[in-house]
Amino acid sequence: MLRPHPAVLRRLVDEYEALVAAEAARGPAELSPRARDLAYTLCVSTGTRDVEHALEAAHRWLAAAPAPARDTAVPATGQRMPTPEPA
Secondary structure, X not given: OOOOOHHHHHHHHHHHHHHHHHHHHOOOOOOOHHHHHHHXXXXXXXXXXXXXXXXXXXXXXXXXXXXXXXXXXXXXXXXXXXXXXXX
């Protein structure tokens, strides 16, 4: 089975958990459409059918993933790094 890139999986998990926590703080209600979309995407990404199992699998995979490499091509500002002059 193909696995999602750890950075993509981390972003999905973080967004889902933050959204569910924020919605739970407002009181008992149905999940928002965005939370349902994230739950579905997590399930598809992890090959599971339940969001709790998807989160368990995602956390296991993320714990086993190598440390992320620094990406120097695009800094946090969103601007590209200047191309070095040829020597």
